[in-house]
Amino acid sequence: MREVAYQCSRGETVQVRYHTAEERAELVREGQAISLKQQPSGSGFIYSNGPNTIRGKGNALTVEIGRMVPLQCQAR
Structure with a gap:
């Protein structure tokens, strides 16, 4: 892991x-863990459970949670 x-x-910060x-x-995010399954990806990586995707x-990381505007993130 x-x-x-x-x-x-x-x-915002996420882990x-x-x-x-x-x-x-x-x-x-905000103390809540969301489990995501790895998805096929042409390059980079994608994990999703339907409404939530990273x-x-x-x-660079893009976080998509439901209908909210995606978060653009950078590793620290």
Whole structure:
């Protein structure tokens, strides 16, 4: 398991716990963990559970939660 902290737009911070052997990740935002399953990706990575998705490449991460405006994040 690898945990990465991200600094996001609007001053938010999130953590992502990558469980690569299990093809899943946990997005931790505002103290709540959201479990996401790895999805096929042409480049970079995508984890999703339907309404919630994280996608990224290198140090950049986009967080999509429901209908809210996506967060743009950078690894710290």
